[in-house]
Structure formats: C-alpha cells, structure tokens
Amino acid sequence: MSKAPAxxxxxxxxxxxxxxxxxxxVVISIALLATRGLNLGLDFTGGTSVVVKSEQDLxxxxxxxxxxxxxxxxxxxxxxxxAREVSIRVAPTEGVxxxxxxxxxxxxxxxxxxxxxxLKVEFVGPQVGDELRDxxxxxxxxxxxxxxxxxxxxxxxxFGVATVAALLHDVIIVLGLFSLLQWHFDLTVLAAxxxxxxxxxxxxxxxxxxIRENFRNTRETDPEKIVNDAINEMLNRTINTSVTTALVxxxxxxxxxxxxxxxxxxxxxxxxxxxxxxxxxxxxxxxxLNVTKEDFLVVEKEEIDEMP
Amino acid sequence: MTRYPRWKFFLLLAVLLGxxxxxxxxxxxxxxAIQISANDAGGQVPVPVRDxxxxxxxxAGIEHGEGETINNSWMVRLESTDAQLRARERISSxxxxxxxxALNLAPTTPDWLRAVGAxxxxxxxxxxxxxxxxxxxxxxxxxEQRMDAWSGQAKLTLRNEGIRYRSVDIEGQKLVITLDDQxxxxxxxxxxxxxxxxxxxxxxxxxxxxxxxxxQSTLDELQDYAVDQxxxxxxxxxxxxxxxxxxxxxxxxxxxxxxxxxxxxxxxARRILGRTATLExxxxxxxxxSSRASTGIxxxxxxxxxxxxxNDRPVILEKSKIATGDQxxxxxxxxxxxxxxxxVNVELxxxxxxxxxxxxxxxVGNPMSVLFIETKTVMKTVEDEDGERRxxxxxxxxxxxxxxxxxxxxxGSRFRITGLDSPAEASELALLLRAGSLAAPVTxxxxxxxxxxxxQENIEAxxxxxxxxxxxxxxFMVIWYKxxxxxxxxxxxxxxxxxxxxMSLIPGATLTLPGIAGIVLTVxxxxxxxxxxxxxxxxxxxxxxxxxxxxxxxxxxxxxxxxDANITTMIVAVILFSAGTGSVQGxxxxxxxxxxxxxxxxxxxxxxxxxxxxxRGARAPAKLSI
Numbered sequence: 001m002s003k004a005p006a007x008x009x010x011x012x013x014x015x016x017x018x019x020x021x022x023x024x025x026v027v028i029s030i031a032l033l034a035t036r037g038l039n040l041g042l043d044f045t046g047g048t049s050v051v052v053k054s055e056q057d058l059x060x061x062x063x064x065x066x067x068x069x070x071x072x073x074x075x076x077x078x079x080x081x082x083a084r085e086v087s088i089r090v091a092p093t094e095g096v097x098x099x100x101x102x103x104x105x106x107x108x109x110x111x112x113x114x115x116x117x118x119l120k121v122e123f124v125g126p127q128v129g130d131e132l133r134d135x136x137x138x139x140x141x142x143x144x145x146x147x148x149x150x151x152x153x154x155x156x157x158x159f160g161v162a163t164v165a166a167l168l169h170d171v172i173i174v175l176g177l178f179s180l181l182q183w184h185f186d187l188t189v190l191a192a193x194x195x196x197x198x199x200x201x202x203x204x205x206x207x208x209x210x211i212r213e214n215f216r217n218t219r220e221t222d223p224e225k226i227v228n229d230a231i232n233e234m235l236n237r238t239i240n241t242s243v244t245t246a247l248v249x250x251x252x253x254x255x256x257x258x259x260x261x262x263x264x265x266x267x268x269x270x271x272x273x274x275x276x277x278x279x280x281x282x283x284x285x286x287x288x289l290n291v292t293k294e295d296f297l298v299v300e301k302e303e304i305d306e307m308p
Numbered sequence: 309m310t311r312y313p314r315w316k317f318f319l320l321l322a323v324l325l326g327x328x329x330x331x332x333x334x335x336x337x338x339x340x341a342i343q344i345s346a347n348d349a350g351g352q353v354p355v356p357v358r359d360x361x362x363x364x365x366x367x368a369g370i371e372h373g374e375g376e377t378i379n380n381s382w383m384v385r386l387e388s389t390d391a392q393l394r395a396r397e398r399i400s401s402x403x404x405x406x407x408x409x410a411l412n413l414a415p416t417t418p419d420w421l422r423a424v425g426a427x428x429x430x431x432x433x434x435x436x437x438x439x440x441x442x443x444x445x446x447x448x449x450x451x452e453q454r455m456d457a458w459s460g461q462a463k464l465t466l467r468n469e470g471i472r473y474r475s476v477d478i479e480g481q482k483l484v485i486t487l488d489d490q491x492x493x494x495x496x497x498x499x500x501x502x503x504x505x506x507x508x509x510x511x512x513x514x515x516x517x518x519x520x521x522x523x524q525s526t527l528d529e530l531q532d533y534a535v536d537q538x539x540x541x542x543x544x545x546x547x548x549x550x551x552x553x554x555x556x557x558x559x560x561x562x563x564x565x566x567x568x569x570x571x572x573x574x575x576x577a578r579r580i581l582g583r584t585a586t587l588e589x590x591x592x593x594x595x596x597x598s599s600r601a602s603t604g605i606x607x608x609x610x611x612x613x614x615x616x617x618x619n620d621r622p623v624i625l626e627k628s629k630i631a632t633g634d635q636x637x638x639x640x641x642x643x644x645x646x647x648x649x650x651x652v653n654v655e656l657x658x659x660x661x662x663x664x665x666x667x668x669x670x671x672v673g674n675p676m677s678v679l680f681i682e683t684k685t686v687m688k689t690v691e692d693e694d695g696e697r698r699x700x701x702x703x704x705x706x707x708x709x710x711x712x713x714x715x716x717x718x719x720g721s722r723f724r725i726t727g728l729d730s731p732a733e734a735s736e737l738a739l740l741l742r743a744g745s746l747a748a749p750v751t752x753x754x755x756x757x758x759x760x761x762x763x764q765e766n767i768e769a770x771x772x773x774x775x776x777x778x779x780x781x782x783x784f785m786v787i788w789y790k791x792x793x794x795x796x797x798x799x800x801x802x803x804x805x806x807x808x809x810x811m812s813l814i815p816g817a818t819l820t821l822p823g824i825a826g827i828v829l830t831v832x833x834x835x836x837x838x839x840x841x842x843x844x845x846x847x848x849x850x851x852x853x854x855x856x857x858x859x860x861x862x863x864x865x866x867x868x869x870x871x872d873a874n875i876t877t878m879i880v881a882v883i884l885f886s887a888g889t890g891s892v893q894g895x896x897x898x899x900x901x902x903x904x905x906x907x908x909x910x911x912x913x914x915x916x917x918x919x920x921x922x923x924r925g926a927r928a929p930a931k932l933s934i
Contacts, residue, residue, distance in 0.1 A: 051762075102755070103575050119762040121574065125753035128442065132889070139887030146879050154872065187888065188822050191895045194884050195829065198877035205872050206840070237843045241836040244784055248777030248832035252825055255776060257769035259434070260825055267829070 009235070011279060012228045012287075019284045022277070026169055029176020036179045041186025042089065042122055044136070046129030048101040049089045051120040054113055057083040066112040067105055075105070081258040085119065092126050136190045143197045144168070154205070159212060162285035163204040166277040170200040174270045188263040196270035199245070203238065203278040210234050211286060223292060227283050242275045312919040320916055323908070324802055327809025333421050333428040334808055338413035340392035341373075342399060343552050345381035345408050353382040357403065364402050370395050373414075385414045389760060393572075400550075411570050412552025429812045432820035433756070434891055435770070437763035438569035439577055442754035443542070445562045450534050450748040451481060451527070458504060459483055462520070465503040471496050481522040483507065489516050531562060537747035539564050544743035545580050564750070574757040582752050585682045585737065586633030586745040587725070591667065592675040592712055593624040600624065613679060616708040617727055623709050625677055630667045632745075635660030639741035641734045644726060650734035652725045654741065661721035669718040678711040678725050770824035777828045778804075785835060789842050791921070791933035792914075796838040799913040803834055806905040807898065820894030830902030836873060837910035840866040842934055855929045859922065863915055870911065874903050 042049045052058075060077050063086050067075045072090045080087040088105055102121035110116045124132075147167060151160045171193060178185055211230040220226050246268060253264035344353050344361065358375055361384065365372045372395070373385030386392050392411055400409040417427060433440050455478045462483055466473050473496070474486040485500075487493045493516045500520065501509055507520035535558055542564060543556045555567040571577050593610045601622040606612045609627050614620035638655040656664060668676070682705070711727030728734040758766075782800065785793035807827055811817045845862030853861065878900060885896035922929045 053761075102757070117759065117761065118757075119759045121755065121757040123752070123755040125444075125751070127444075128753045135887050139883050142887075143880050143883045146883070147876060150876065150879065187892045188825075188895070191822060191884055191888065191892045194880045195877070195899065198880035199833070201876045202836075202873035205876070206869055209869055209872070233847065234843075236846075237839050240784075240788065240839045240843075241833075244781050244835050244839070245829070245832040247780040247784060248773075248828045251773040251777030251780060252828055255769055255773040256825065256828075257766060257821075259766070259821055260769070260773070263822070263825060 008232050010228060011231045012224050012283065015280060015284050015287070018280045019288075022169060022281055022284075025176070026172050029172045029179070032176050032179040033172075036182070038175070038179055038185040039182040040133070041184050041189075042124050042129075043187045044129050044133040044185070045091070046124045046126035047089060047091045048105065048121070048123045049087060050102050050105045050109075050118070051080050051085060051087045052106065052109055053085045053117045053119050055084070055115045058086045058113065060086065062112060063088065063109055066108045070104055070108040072101075072105060072108075085258075132187065136187070140171075140190070140193065140197075143194050144171070147197060147201050151201070151205075155208065155212075158286065158289040158291050159208050161289060162282045163201060163208050165285055166204040166274075166281040167197060167201050169277050169281050170270060170274045171197060173273050174266060177269055178266070183265060184262045186262065188259060189266050192263045192266035192270070196267060196274065199267075200270065200274035200277065203241070203274050204282050207231065207234055207238065207278045208282055208286075211283070215291070223287065227286060231279055231283060238275060238278065242271050246271055312915070312923055316912055317916055320912055324805065327806040327813075329421075329424065329809070330426045330812050331805050331809035333415075333417040333426045334812060336416040336418070336421075336428070338415055338428065339385050340387075340389050341383050341385045341412050341414035342392060342395050343378070343381050343383045343410040343412040343550075344399065344403070345410070346406065352377075352380060353407070357407070358382060360402065361399055364398055365395060368394065368398050370398070381410075383412065383414055396550075408548065408550045410550035410552050413570070427812065429808070430816075430818040431767075432818045432823070432891060432894055433567060433569060433763070434758050434821045435763050435767050435819065436569050437572070437758050437760035438567065439571045439574045439758075440754070440756040440890065441566040441568075441578070441581060441752055442559070443538075443564045443566065443581070443750040444753045445531075445535050445538055445564065446749040446751060447531055447534065447562055450530060451522075454530065455481070455483070455522075458506070461503060462500060465499050466496060469496070469499045471499075481527070483520040485518045485520070487516045487518070492516060493518055534748040535562055535564065538750060541744040541746050542566060542581060542750075545739070548739050548743050549577060549580055551577075563753070570760070572760060574755070578752065578755070580736070580739065582750060583682065583740060584746045584749040585680065585740050587636075587737075587741065588632050588679040588681060589630040589664070590625045590628070590677055590679055591630065591671060592677050593626050594675055596624050598622075614708050615712065616680075616710055617729075620708070623677065623712065625679065625709070630676070631656055631660040631664050633741055634745045636741045639738040641731065641738040642724070643731075644724075649726060650728050650731040652728065652734050652738045652741070654723060654725060656721045658721075664719050664721070664723075668715050672715050672717065674715055675712050676715050677709050677713075678727070680706075680708055680710045682706045766821045770821055770828075774824060774828050774831070778831050781831060781835060785838070789838075789934055792838075792842050792845075792918070795914045795917040795921075796835055796842075796910070798917060799838070799909040800831060800834060800906075802913055803902070803906045803909040804831070806909065807902050810901050810905065811898065817897055818894055819898070820891040822891050823894030823898045826895040826898030827902055830899060830906055833877070834902065834906030834910055837866070837870045837907065838914060840869055840873075841911075841914070845932070845934055849932065849934075855922065855932045858932070859918060863911070867911070870907065874907055877903055 058079075060079065064075065064077045067077065067088055067090075074091060076089040078087050078089075079085065086109075088109070090101055090105060102123055106116075106118050106121070144167070148164055151163050154160070155163065174193065174196060177183075178189070183189075207230070210233060211227055214220075214226050214230045214233075215223075218226055218229075220229075249264045249268050249271070252260050253268065256264060344357075346353055362372065362375060365384070370391050371387045372391075375382060375384045377383075384395070386395055396409050396411055400407075403409065415422070415427065459476045459478050462476050462485060463473070466476075466485075471492050472488050473492070474488065477484045477486075483504075485496065487496060496518060497509060500507075500518065504520060506526040507522055510519035510521065539556055539558055546554045546556055546566065546568065549568070549571075551568045551571055553569050555565065557565045559565045566581060568577055593607070596607055596610070598621075600607065601612055601624045604612065604622070606624060610624050611627055612622050612624050615623045635657050636654055637657045640653050642651055642653050643649065644651050711725060713726070725737075728737065778800070782797045785796045785800075787793070789796065804827070807830070811819060841862050844866045845858045848858035848861045849855070881896045881900040881903070885893050885900070888896060922932065
C-alpha cells in the first residue's frame with residue numbers, strides 16, 4: 001500500500017457550498033437548543049428512576065397502569081435495552097418522602113408482575129440535579145475556554161480562529177442532534193462531549209499544522225493549492241484515526257449496555273462531524289481570513305523537538 | 309542514523325514488568341466471604357465461637373473455607389454470593405446481637421504478590437453492585453436548636469445581672485433583645501459580650517434594643533462539628549449494618565457520601581442511615597389534668613405529645629430533659645422476663661447517669677416518660693421568586709411518647725425501655741442508640757442502587773466491548789500497516805497492561821463502567837500516534853528517503869503533533885475529573901492514565917521494536933513492511 005501514490009482529491013472545489021451547509025447546521029442546532037432544548041437525564045433534572053427486569057417480555061402499558069395506580073401518573077415508562085427490562089422515571093412527587101419513591105414504584109410493579117428483579121434505582125434530589133447541571137455547563141465552558149488558551153499559544157491568530165471555530169461547530173452540531181432526536185443527555189454524555197472537545201481540536205490541529213508547514217516550505221503561491229495538497233497529504237491519517245476510534249465506539253455501542261449507548265452515540269456523531277470539520281471548516285476559514293504566505297514570514301521559534 | 313540509546317530499552321522493560329506485576333492481582337478475582345466481629349470495642353472472635361460458626365455452616369450444607377483473622381475480625385470464605393447470603397442469615401441468628409456478621413469480599417491474591425503490596429483494582433458500585441447515598445446535613449435545624457439555647461443563655465445572663473428586659477427574640481441568626489430603656493441596654497452590653505462570645509454585638513442601635521449576630525466563624529465551626537459528628541455516627545451505623553469495604557466520606561461543606569458495596573436491600577440501609585431517631589427521658593407533668601392536655605395548649609414549662617400505643621392520647625411532659633439519646637453508651641434488645649415483650653436495655657454515660665439519679669431520687673412514685681423524636685423529609689412544592697413552582701425537601705419532626713412508667717426506685721446508669729411494638733422495632737432502636745444519634749438531621753439527596761446482577765452484566769458488557777473494540781483495532785492496524793501495524797499492536801497490549809497496573813497501584817482509583825469506556829476509547833485513540841508516525845514514514849519513503857532515514861524522520865517530525873493531540877485530551881480529562889461525580893470521574897481517570905501510557909508505548913515502545921527489527925546489527929533494510 002505504501003507504494004500507491006497519494007490520492008489527489010480536489011477538496012476545495014465544493015468548499016463554498018459546504019461552508020453554507022456548515023453555517024446552516026450550526027444555526028439550526030442553536031435554534032433547536034433554544035426551542036426544544038435537551039432531553040436532560042435524571043442527573044440533571046432530579047427525580048427517581050427504577051429499572052426492573054422480568055423473566056418474560058414486559059407490557060409497557062401494564063407497567064404504566066401499575067405505577068399510575070400508586071399515584072405516579074406522570075411516570076415515563078420505557079424499554080431499557082431489551083423487552084424484558086423496563087425503566088420507570090418519576091419526577092419529584094408532592095407529599096412523598098423523596099427517597100422512598102423508588103421502593104414504592106418497585107412494589108407497585110412487583111404486585112402486578114411476578115418474578116420481577118430490581119436492577120437499578122437512582123434517586124437524585126432536585127437540588128443536586130440543579131447543581132450538577134450548573135457544574136456541567138461550567139465544565140463545558142471551561143474546557144472550551146482552556147482549549148482557546150491552548151490554541152492561542154500554539155498558533156497564529158488566523159489558524160487559531162479556524163481551529164476554535166471547527167471545535168465550536170462540532171460541539172454545537174452534536175448537541176443540536178441530541179436536541180433534534182431528543183436523545184438522552186446525562187452525565188456520561190457530558191463526558192463524551194468533553195472527550196469530543198479534545199478529539200475534535202486535536203484533529204483540526206493536525207490538519208492546520210500541516211497546512212501551516214506547507215505554507216512555509218513550498219514555493220507554490222496559490223493558497224488553494226497549498227491547502228488542498230496539505231489535506232490530501234493528511235487524508236490517510238485523518239481517516240485512519242477516525243476509523244480506529246469509530247471501531248471501538250461501535251463495539252461500545254453494540255455491547256457496552258444501556259449506560260454506554262448515549263455515550264457512544266455522542267462520540268460517533270462527533271467523530272464524523274469532527275473529521276468533516278477538520279477538513280472543511282478549518283480550510284474554509286483559512287481562506288475566508290485570507291491567509292497568505294506573508295503570514296509566515298516571521299520565523300517561528302518552534303523547532304522539531306528532540307526525538308524520543 | 310543515530311544509535312538508539314540502550315537506556316530506553318531498559319526503561320521500557322522496567323515499566324512493563326513493574327506494571328505487569330501490579331496488574332497481576334486482577335487475574336485473581338475476590339471471592340465472597342462473611343466477616344464476623346464482636347460488638348464490644350476491639351473484641352476478637354473467640355475460638356469456641358469460631359467452631360460454632362464452622363459447625364453451623366457444615367450443618368447447613370454451605371461449602372466454606374478455613375476462616376482467617378483479619379485485623380480484629382474473622383473471615384470465612386464461601387463459594388458464591390448465594391451461599392454468602394444464606395450463611396449470613398444463618399450465622400447472625402446463631403450469634404445474636406453480640407456479633408456483627410458482614411458480607412465482604414476476600415482477596416485471592418497469592419501471598420507473594422500481597423507481600424509487594426499488589427492488590428486488584430477497586431471496582432465501582434456500578435460494577436459490583438451496591439448502594440450509594442449522598443446525604444445532606446440539615447444545618448438550619450442545628451442552628452435553630454442552638455439559637456434556642458443561646459437565647460436561654462442571654463435571658464439567664466440578664467437575670468443574673470439584674471437587668472430587666474422585655475423580650476429576647478430569635479430572628480434567623482440574630483438575637484434581638486428589647487430592654488426597658490437605654491440605661492439598661494448600656495448595662496447589658498458588657499455581660500452579654502462575655503456570656504455570648506459566639507455573637508457580635510451591634511453597637512449602632514438607638515432604641516433600647518440590642519442585636520446580637522452569630523459570627524461566621526461560629527457558624528463554620530458549628531457546621532464542621534455537625535458534619536463530622538454525623539460522619540462518625542453514620543460510620544458506626546454502617547458498621548452495625550455489617551457491610552464490608554464501606555465508604556463514609558465528607559463531600560463539600562455539608563454533605564456526606566456513603567457507599568455500601570454489595571448491599572442488596574437498600575431500604576434497610578436507607579432506614580438505618582437516614583434516621584435521626586433519638587430518645588429523651590422526661591418527667592410527666594401529672595399535676596395537670598388530662599382534660600388540660602386535650603385542649604392542646606401546653607401550660608408554661610411543658611409540652612404536649614401523643615402517646616403512640618394509647619391511640620395518640622395527649623400527654624403533658626416537662627420541657628426539661630433528664631437524659632437524651634446521645635448519652636447512651638450501650639443499648640441491647642432483649643425481652644421482658646415476665647411478659648415476653650420486647651425491650652431495649654440501656655446504659656447511660658456518667659453525665660446521663662448522674663442526672664437520671666438526681667431526678668429519679670426526688671421523684672419516686674411519679675411517672676417518667678420516654679419521648680421518641682424523629683426527623684423526616686418530605687417533598688414540598690414552593691413558588692420561587694420567579695414564580696416558578698419547584699420541589700424542595702422539607703424536614704418535619706415526628707415526636708411521640710413510647711412509654712410512661714412510674715419511677716419505682718432511684719435509677720442509675722442502667723435501665724430498660726419498654727412499650728415497643730415489635731422485636732424488630734426494639735432491635736432497630738437499640739442499633740440507633742448504640743451507633744449514636746446524628747448531630748443534625750440528614751436528607752438523602754442522591755441515591756443510586758445497582759443490583760448485583762446488573763453489576764455483573766456491566767462488567768461483562770465492559771469487557772466484551774473492550775475485547776471486541778481492541779480486536780477490531782488490532783486487525784485494522786495489521787491490515788493497513790503490516791509489520792509496523794504489528795508493532796503498534798504490541799504497544800497497544802503493553803498500554804493495556806500499564807493502565808491496569810497503574811490503576812491497581814493508585815489506592816484511590818476506582819474502575820467504573822465509564823472508566824472501562826475510557827480505556828476502550830484510549831485504545832482507539834492511542835493508535836493515532838502510530839498512524840501519524842507511520843504515515844509520515846510512508847511519505848518520506850515516497851519522497852525518496854532511505855528506510856532508516858524515513859524511520860528517523862517519521863518519529864521525529866510526528867512528535868510535536870502527537871504531543872498536541874494528547875495535551876488537549878489531557879486538559880479535558882482534568883476538567884472532567886474536577887467537575888464530574890463518581891462514575892464519570894472514573895472515566896476521567898482512565899482517560900488520563902491511558903493517554904500518558906499510550907504516548908509512552910506508542911512512541912518509545914514501537915520505536916524499540918522498530919530498532920530491534922531494522923536497527924543496529926540488522927542489515928540496512930531495502931524496504932519496510934509498512
């Protein structure tokens with residue numbers, strides 16, 4: 001395979017169309033987040049969630065009825081992984097000792113259905129939920145902020161702006177998709193989003209690094225050609241890294257169980273969007289910001305580090 | 309071509325062997341066991357008791373190990389969790405209340421590994437099953453009670469000084485004292501300042517009124533004291549419950565985390581932990597008629613409480629307490645020898661005993677009561693400033709009389725409490741009294757129960773996805789990069805050994821399900837370093853470099869890029885660790901360790917393999933298998 005000449009694709013041809021698409025997606029995502037919001041998990045809303053397992057398939061309506069009889073009529077009853085497992089979510093309820101709800105719900109269902117096994121009970125007080133929500137938002141902003149600082153140290157202004165834009169693009173679109181499909185957003189998804197922030201920036205930096213290197217080392221003057229060559233040179237790397245990461249995420253998605261599902265969903269989507277943005281968003285912005293060879297006339301102090 | 313330094317080989321070897329050694333215990337899974345310890349402080353389990361236990365297990369047909377002494381307790385290994393449960397039930401009924409029988413896990417790590425301090429990774433509750441509680445200490449109630457006491461002190465001080473006052477009011481954390489005139493107010497300042505150093509006296513009052521504000525430092529001290537005292541009491545209760553490897557930790561200013569691995573009945577744990585039940589011993593104010601009690605208006609110096617076992621008949625009690633639950637040093641459930649009804653035998657400490665003796669000696673023939681006090685939390689809807697309706701927890705206090713008895717004789721440090729509904733209630737009350745009461749009521753603000761079968765399922769799901777994800781990546785690398793792919797794969801396996809070794813070495817590190825996801829994710833992302841290096845080598849080869857030069861260039865020029873890539877993810881891991889809770893922190897930990905170790909193996913590790921194959925000693929390769 002090493003003998004094959006580098007494939008040469010003109011990535012920059014559809015860049016304008018894709019640029020508009022990116023902007024549109026970001027705008028739609030922001031609109032979705034503003035209107036529909038996220039389907040926040042128990043960690044953030046507070047309440048009680050009970051997961052039960054039976055030996056035979058469970059009838060959701062029967063479970064709903066059993067729970068409603070106990071006064072939890074607004075309970076959300078859903079399948080959990082398989083037809084034999086059901087999750088029941090109850091918002092904080094008036095006049096009930098909060099930490100007793102889990103037991104009451106289980107008893108209610110247990111009275112209706114034989115051989116019921118209690119897999120999991122989670123109760124999060126409203127106050128803790130609020131705190132976790134604030135903390136998580138803060139963590140996300142902090143991660144983005146620190147990335148900004150890092151990029152600022154690492155790059156000239158224009159490249160910095162381009163990589164940070166790609167980063168925001170990825171995070172916003174993934175959140176937008178979570179809003180659109182109303183996928184579950186809990187603490188593990190937050191972990192995935194933060195991991196994505198690291199991953200996406202890394203991807204963009206690698207591409208931007210090569211573009212910068214080529215600007216410096218080539219006699220070519222057409223910026224479009226320089227960028228296009230750089231992307232082509234890095235194409236194998238960009239794709240291979242995405243593929244290996246996607247492979248482990250697919251394994252997690254299919255075999256990691258219910259808890260890991262949203263986590264792997266977020267990262268899988270993030271990797272697709274991140275790979276795309278490291279090529280198009282970064283490159284597009286480099287053009288838009290009008291990067292030329294002159295931007296690199298100052299000799300960079302950075303040298304290749306000592307080899308390991 | 310530069311010579312590859314020999315020390316790097318040795319470093320690599322040393323790290324791999326070291327981590328490999330400490331990763332080894334994970335191949336020896338813990339086995340279920342029951343742990344027995346005597347209830348009195350520091351008591352060993354005597355040999356006859358041990359023989360009785362082993363005999364009972366034999367009789368019940370439960371397979372068991374020999375039994376071994378660990379610290380102050382004695383542990384017997386069993387075959388399965390099912391046997392564990394049966395054994396516990398059996399043994400605890402055999403030994404009664406003098407011994408605590410706990411479920412625990414016994415390590416199977418060989419002695420030579422234990423000798424070097426190697427032990428398996430801690431597994432999080434999501435992997436081993438159990439209950440996690442987050443308890444909030446209700447400071448408002450504590451402050452309220454203390455303010456009551458302080459206002460009493462203020463009145464006493466003024467009375468002793470002969471200063472006439474109109475009223476002493478409690479307004480939140482302030483005491484407002486209204487006096488007759490300015491002269492009285494001026495006179496009151498100095499004695500109040502000495503008597504109540506916990507307060508700051510407001511100087512700028514014009515009217516004959518003084519305001520005392522509770523100091524922030526006192527407030528902090530009060531909070532620290534309440535939380536620490538609660539932590540100790542909870543710790544005692546957890547020990548009484550018989551849970552091995554339990555965690556009771558303070559979290560933040562006013563919260564306490566309790567983790568009970570392996571506990572299957574969360575409701576029992578919740579009942580015991582969250583209960584703020586305590587007792588007060590008071591005299592019955594029988595100078596007032598029962599019709600006076602039914603008016604509901606308590607005469608001065610008294611309070612009215614319902615008598616639980618007599619259809620909530622109101623009883624008037626003196627306000628002053630003879631003794632309280634926190635003066636109890638020991639409490640055991642027992643049965644009345646004549647009636648056979650359950651009772652709790654109580655021992656008081658010296659302060660309690662002295663007070664009990666003093667009061668009862670003067671009141672022989674008068675009735676004394678036992679008042680039961682419990683704080684509960686109920687959700688209540690309130691409207692906040694923005695007009696939004698939301699649920700807030702609200703504490704309510706249940707107080708009722710469980711027993712009224714005529715004082716027959718002067719009581720000392722030992723006596724018994726009767727009037728309990730059932731042996732279970734008596735046993736629970738004894739436990740609560742023994743473990744010590746909570747200094748402040750607690751509310752459960754978060755609870756996560758993971759059933760044991762789900763824990764096992766989670767472990768299996770985690771391992772399965774890890775194995776599969778890893779296999780896919782290994783396959784991909786070999787197909788795409790041939791021999792160099794193989795190098796990367798060896799490095800990846802070495803990476804896994806290092807992660808597991810380091811996780812086992814760090815005492816506080818806990819493996820959770822998201823933690824496994826973190827390992828899986830690093831496996832996928834770790835090969836990025838090799839992809840970067842190898843693509844660079846290929847490129848250099850295409851540009852006409854000779855193989856050894858290409859290798860040199862590839863490793864050299866990719867290094868900064870790799871560093872970049874990993875620094876971003878490490879920053880994220882640190883943020884996640886500081887912001888997240890429990891299981892998500894587990895993800896941050898494995899992600900962080902995984903990134904560090906993957907840099908090490910992907911750069912130094914593969915380089916060593918490349919050098920061994922294509923480097924010094926070998927003939928200069930004409931082409932590379934990449």
